[in-house]
Structure formats: structure tokens, C-alpha cells
Amino acid sequence: MFPFCEDPSQLDTLPWLACYLTTGVHMNFYVSFGTVLLLLAITAPCALAFGFAGAAASRSRILPLSLLGKGYTSIVRGVPDIAFFLFFVIALDQGIEYLVHLARCPDWDEPIRQGANFLVCPEAKMPPGNAAQAWHEAYNFALAVFTFALVFGAFAANVLYGAMRAVPRAQMETAEAYGMTDRQAFWRILVPQMWIYALPGLSNLWMILMKATPLLFLLGVEDIVYWARELGASKTPRFTDYPHGDWRFFYFLFLLVFYLGMTKISEVALGRLTRRLSHGQATLGGEAQRREGGDMQAGAGA
Amino acid sequence: MTRLILTAAAAALIAGAAAAQDVVRMGTEGAYPPYNFINDQGEVDGYERELGDLLCERAGLTCEWVTNDWDSIIPNLTSGNYDTIMAGMSITDERDEVIDFTQNYIPPAASAYASTNPDADLTGGVIAAQVNTIQAAHVAESGATLLEFATPDETVAAVRNGEADAVFADKDYLVPIVEADAEMSFVGDDVALGGGVGMGVREGDDDLRETFDTILSDLKADGTLNELIVKWFGEEAQVYDLDEVGGR
Known part of the structure; x- marks a missing residue:
């Protein structure tokens, strides 16, 4: 990285550290933080969408739909995360491959399950064996995102279902009295008001989701935990220019600081969001804001 | 977004599958x-x-x-x-x-024990080995208490911090470690495995x-x-x- 890094064994502590912390392998470590943030950025809205669909389905008057929604939330919430992650990702992967196999290799006569092996025809391998490594990583990452979204969607569904019920009944009755259809009342009255009731539960979920990102490591994605363990392991001088002892303590400490920092940022952001969503709502928070007056522009009141 | 990635991936995969393996x-x-x-x-x-x-x-x-x-x-x-x-x-x-x-x-090739203590008890003590290795299987049969770790490095770290009395691994893996660490030395006889x-x-x-x-x-x-x-x-x-x- 720096010109003085030619022979790290001759350097003082500070330049040595500067060289050490900018090696290619450390760059991979820093990139993996991006992986985690990307996972959060994609998973959170997906989980929210899953949750919204689950909650809306649970409320449905159509019996199969409501059973589907309730079944989804109960089953996924009841299974331990790790078990679900280990099972579901494999099942999803094999399910996709099986479907592609059926479509592409109708003449295949060998059994797909051979003992412990799950062997589909080569054309059905997802991703195919000769795809670039980046595609394999993207595929694994996508599986991980989907699984995270499904698991956290179930919890979000439960939170949103409760929030929808917490919106005062009088609001809905008023909407009906104005002649709104069910659909209109749902989208124009219920949904805009439920967020403030959902927020405490959702912010809790967000924190748990953040803490759950090291599960990526379990799914074979090279995330920050993988690199922290790899980089912290003691290195002998023969195989690296930067030999060191067992530094896992420092690397994991760094992860701890990172996650605490993320928590702090989230708390600040969620605090702001709560104030914003309370505005004009028929809740204690909203009422307090109304009494203070002035510090926020008057918006559409409830 | 997920679907976008999946669709894009699937499209690229179908194109890639045409090429020879x-x-x-x-x-x-x-x-x-x-x-x-x-x-x-x-x-x-x-x-x-x-x-x-x-x-x-x-x-x-x-x-x-x-x-x-x-x-x-x-x-x-x-x-x-x-x-x-x-x-x-x-x-x-x-x-x-x-x-x-x-x-x-x-x-x-030989497997060997390495320890910070030259008199480590190899048959009655606690021996670290990597999970699912022939070395771990050997330790389990030797009568010593087997302490398994997911990575080779953790087996060595366990000896350094006193959690295990010795580590049992491929000698080729241990040689550079013993060379670089004055406290570590090979203990007992080499064992031919595999x-x-x-x-x-x-x-x-x-x-x-x-x-x-x-x-x-x-x-x-x-x-x-x-x-x-x-x-x-x-x-x-x-x-x-x-x-x-x-x-x-």
C-alpha cells in the first residue's frame, strides 16, 4: 500500500501498523463490513414487506389466506433461528436445483438422492460449476438475504398485526361513516396510523437483526466474523510479512465496538423516527407534541 | 432487490451453462x-x-x-x-x-505432539486436535481427553493459553510454529497416521x-x-x- 512497506520487519510500531492494516487481506476484512451493511440494507425492507404481507393476510376475512398468514408467523417464530438457517438454506438451495433439474433434464434417469449426496444434472447446478466465483457468492448472499427476510418477516408480521389492532376502533368506524370501502379504510386510515404502534416492536427487531448478521458466517458467507477469526489467528513468520501472536481478542473487540456503534446510530435514528411518526397521532407522544406546539409544522391531524 | 439479484444471477447462469465444464x-x-x-x-x-x-x-x-x-x-x-x-x-x-x-x-507423513511443557502427559492429559481429523480420532483412542476445535490455529492457541496440555496435528503444520515459538517444543514420539x-x-x-x-x-x-x-x-x-x- 505505502512505499515504505517493502520490508515490514524493519519498521517501527506505527508505520508497521499502517502497513499491516492496509494489506490485501485486511481490505477483504473492510469489504466484509460492506457485506454486512448491504445485508441489513436489503433484508430490513424485505423483512418488512414479508411482515406486512403476513399481517395483512392474518387479518384477512378469507379463511385460507388468514390461516396462511397465521401459520407462517407461528411456524417461523417457533423454530430456533440457527436450526431454521441451517435447514432452510439447504432446503431452498436443493428445492431450486430440483425445479431447474425437472425443467432442464427430463431424461435424467439416475436418482437425485444417493445416500447423503444430492445430485442433480450438471445443467441444473445453481449456480453452474463453471460460473465465476462472484456468482457463487452472490447466490449464497441472495439465499442468506431471503432466509433472513423470511425469519424476521415472521416477527415483523406479528408486530404489525398487533399494531393494526392497536389503532383505535373509532378511527375505522369514522372512516366507514364517511363511506370509505374496507380497502380505502385500510390503506388511508389504518396503515398510516399503525406505524407508531409498530415502531417499538420493529426497532427491537432491527436491533436483533443487526445482532443476527454474524449468522452469515454460518451460511458460508465470508463476513466480518470470518475475517476477524482468520486475521486474529496467530501467524508464523514463514507465511506472512506480518507475523503476530493470537490477536483474536483485539479483532473481536473491534467487532464489539462496531456493533455497539451501530446500536448507537440506530437508537438515534429510531428516536427521530418515533418523534416524526408521533406527530399528529392520537397517542401520548403525539399529544405531548401538540401541547409543546411550534417546534414542528402542523401536518395532517388524526 | 433480492429478486433482481436472483433474476440477474439466473440469467447469467443460463448463459454460462452453455459453455463447456x-x-x-x-x-x-x-x-x-x-x-x-x-x-x-x-x-x-x-x-x-x-x-x-x-x-x-x-x-x-x-x-x-x-x-x-x-x-x-x-x-x-x-x-x-x-x-x-x-x-x-x-x-x-x-x-x-x-x-x-x-x-x-x-x-x-508423521503426526506429532507439541506443547509448552516438555513433560506433558500425552496419554492422560488434555490434548487439542482439530475436529474431524485423523489426529482427533487417534487422541480419542489414546485415552487422553480430546479437546476439539474448528480451526488448526485454535488447537495451538489452546496449548498456549493452558487450556490443553498438548496439541496433536500433522508434523508439517507444527514445524513452522515450533520454530517460531521458543516456548513450544515437540513432545513424545511421532505417530504415523493415514x-x-x-x-x-x-x-x-x-x-x-x-x-x-x-x-x-x-x-x-x-x-x-x-x-x-x-x-x-x-x-x-x-x-x-x-x-x-x-x-x-
């Missing part, structure tokens, strides 16, 4: 120097990397290196996440039932196995393999007897 994915652990490790540039390096690249070059194949945890390295081979294992894996009967091996590319280190391939993947097998024979016969072994494992490392190899 000329990319071989090489699975390794990346935490077992000098066999395989991640170097300062963040790439897979080591004896197996150099040998694997040489094999692929001679076979006219494009090879891509993939790292995977040791613990799940065989299941991920059988499920097709990669096509070979080159991870310092000894050829044993148990593993041979699940996957196939090429001929060995490292002769049956049938040498070979490349693992899926059962039924005979073309690939035979391709690499043939090239390995050539490399053994012309002495290239021995040069590589000495380069990575040092002068004392066990090499192949050229006359014997030539007779195959």
Missing part, C-alpha cells in the same frame, strides 16, 4: 499453512495452491479456489459447491466411503480423478513434486522415492 472449483480450508493458507494479499497460497495450479495448467483446465470451513468441507464437495478438495486431507477408509481420492501427493494426503473428488467423478491422477504420476516421476514438497515443507520433509514412483 472447463472451470474446476478447488475447495480448500485456507487456514493450514504450509498446505494452504490466506496470504497477505488475501489470496489462497501454499503448497496445495501451487500444486493445484500446476495440475490445472497441465490438464488445460481453469481452476478457481474456494475456501470452506474444514468441518463441512466434505458435505460441500458432495453437494457440488466445488469439485475437488485439496486441504491437507489424509486418505482414510472412512473418507473413501464418502468421496474418492486421487493418489497421494504427500507421502504418508495413507498420505490426496485430492478428494466426488464419487463417480472419474474423469476428473483420472486426469489429475495421471498428471500426479508424471509430476512424481520427473521429480517436480519432490521439489515442491521441499520448497514448502523444508529439507527434512519426506519426499517420494523416484525409482519406486517411476515403476508405476
Whole structure:
């Protein structure tokens, strides 16, 4: 990285550290933080969408739909995360491959399950064996995102279902009295008001989701935990220019600081969001804001 | 977004599938120097990397290196996440039932105990070994208390912090560690385990196995393999007897 890094064994502590912390392998470590943030950025809205669909389905008057929604939330919430992650990702992967196999290799006569092996025809391998490594990583990452979204969607569904019920009944009755259809009342009255009731539960979920990102490591994605363990392991001088002892303590400490920092940022952001969503709502928070007056522009009141 | 990625991936995959199966994915652990490790540039390096690249070059194949945890390295081979294992894996009967091996590319080598205490109790004490290794199986049979870890490095760390009395691993792995650490030394006698280190391939993947097998024979016969072994494992490392190899 720096010109003085030619022979790290001759350097003082500070330049040595500067060289050490900018090696290619450390760059991979820093990139993996991006992986985690990307996972959060994609998973959170997906989980929210899953949750919204689950909650809306649970409320449905159509019996199969409501059973589907309730079944989804109960089953996924009841299974331990790790078990679900280990099972579901494999099942999803094999399910996709099986479907592609059926479509592409109708003449295949060998059994797909051979003992412990799950062997589909080569054309059905997802991703195919000769795809670039980046595609394999993207595929694994996508599986991980989907699984995270499904698991956290179930919890979000439960939170949103409760929030929808917490919106005062009088609001809905008023909407009906104005002649709104069910659909209109749902989208124009219920949904805009439920967020403030959902927020405490959702912010809790967000924190748990953040803490759950090291599960990526379990799914074979090279995330920050993988690199922290790899980089912290003691290195002998023969195989690296930067030999060191067992530094896992420092690397994991760094992860701890990172996650605490993320928590702090989230708390600040969620605090702001709560104030914003309370505005004009028929809740204690909203009422307090109304009494203070002035510090926020008057918006559409409830 | 997820769907977007999946769709894009699927589209690229369908296009890619048309090409011939000329990319071989090489699975390794990346935490077992000098066999395989991640170097300062963040790439897979080591004896197996150099040998694997040489094999692929001679076979006219494009090879891509993939790292995977040791613990799940065989299941991920059988499920097709990669096509070979080159991870310092000894050829044993148990593993041979699940996957196939090429001929060995490292002769049956010694395993050894290393400890910070020269008088460590090897048969009654606590011995650290990596999970799912022939060394772990050996410790379990020896009467000592087996302490298993997911990575080789953790087994050594356990000895340094006093959690285990000694570590039992491939001697080739321990030599650089003992050389670099004045407190560590080899304890007791070396133990010969396994049938040498070979490349693992899926059962039924005979073309690939035979391709690499043939090239390995050539490399053994012309002495290239021995040069590589000495380069990575040092002068004392066990090499192949050229006359014997030539007779195959």
C-alpha cells in the first residue's frame, strides 16, 4: 500500500501498523463490513414487506389466506433461528436445483438422492460449476438475504398485526361513516396510523437483526466474523510479512465496538423516527407534541 | 432487490451453462499453512495452491479456489459447491466411503505432539486436535481427553493459553510454529497416521480423478513434486522415492 512497506520487519510500531492494516487481506476484512451493511440494507425492507404481507393476510376475512398468514408467523417464530438457517438454506438451495433439474433434464434417469449426496444434472447446478466465483457468492448472499427476510418477516408480521389492532376502533368506524370501502379504510386510515404502534416492536427487531448478521458466517458467507477469526489467528513468520501472536481478542473487540456503534446510530435514528411518526397521532407522544406546539409544522391531524 | 439479484444471477447462469465444464472449483480450508493458507494479499497460497495450479495448467483446465470451513468441507464437495478438495486431507477408509481420492501427493507423513511443557502427559492429559481429523480420532483412542476445535490455529492457541496440555496435528503444520515459538517444543514420539494426503473428488467423478491422477504420476516421476514438497515443507520433509514412483 505505502512505499515504505517493502520490508515490514524493519519498521517501527506505527508505520508497521499502517502497513499491516492496509494489506490485501485486511481490505477483504473492510469489504466484509460492506457485506454486512448491504445485508441489513436489503433484508430490513424485505423483512418488512414479508411482515406486512403476513399481517395483512392474518387479518384477512378469507379463511385460507388468514390461516396462511397465521401459520407462517407461528411456524417461523417457533423454530430456533440457527436450526431454521441451517435447514432452510439447504432446503431452498436443493428445492431450486430440483425445479431447474425437472425443467432442464427430463431424461435424467439416475436418482437425485444417493445416500447423503444430492445430485442433480450438471445443467441444473445453481449456480453452474463453471460460473465465476462472484456468482457463487452472490447466490449464497441472495439465499442468506431471503432466509433472513423470511425469519424476521415472521416477527415483523406479528408486530404489525398487533399494531393494526392497536389503532383505535373509532378511527375505522369514522372512516366507514364517511363511506370509505374496507380497502380505502385500510390503506388511508389504518396503515398510516399503525406505524407508531409498530415502531417499538420493529426497532427491537432491527436491533436483533443487526445482532443476527454474524449468522452469515454460518451460511458460508465470508463476513466480518470470518475475517476477524482468520486475521486474529496467530501467524508464523514463514507465511506472512506480518507475523503476530493470537490477536483474536483485539479483532473481536473491534467487532464489539462496531456493533455497539451501530446500536448507537440506530437508537438515534429510531428516536427521530418515533418523534416524526408521533406527530399528529392520537397517542401520548403525539399529544405531548401538540401541547409543546411550534417546534414542528402542523401536518395532517388524526 | 433480492429478486433482481436472483433474476440477474439466473440469467447469467443460463448463459454460462452453455459453455463447456472447463472451470474446476478447488475447495480448500485456507487456514493450514504450509498446505494452504490466506496470504497477505488475501489470496489462497501454499503448497496445495501451487500444486493445484500446476495440475490445472497441465490438464488445460481453469481452476478457481474456494475456501470452506474444514468441518463441512466434505458435505460441500458432495453437494457440488466445488469439485475437488485439496486441504491437507489424509486418505482414510472412512473418507473413501464418502468421496474418492486421487493418489497421494504427500507421502504418508508423521503426526506429532507439541506443547509448552516438555513433560506433558500425552496419554492422560488434555490434548487439542482439530475436529474431524485423523489426529482427533487417534487422541480419542489414546485415552487422553480430546479437546476439539474448528480451526488448526485454535488447537495451538489452546496449548498456549493452558487450556490443553498438548496439541496433536500433522508434523508439517507444527514445524513452522515450533520454530517460531521458543516456548513450544515437540513432545513424545511421532505417530504415523493415514495413507498420505490426496485430492478428494466426488464419487463417480472419474474423469476428473483420472486426469489429475495421471498428471500426479508424471509430476512424481520427473521429480517436480519432490521439489515442491521441499520448497514448502523444508529439507527434512519426506519426499517420494523416484525409482519406486517411476515403476508405476
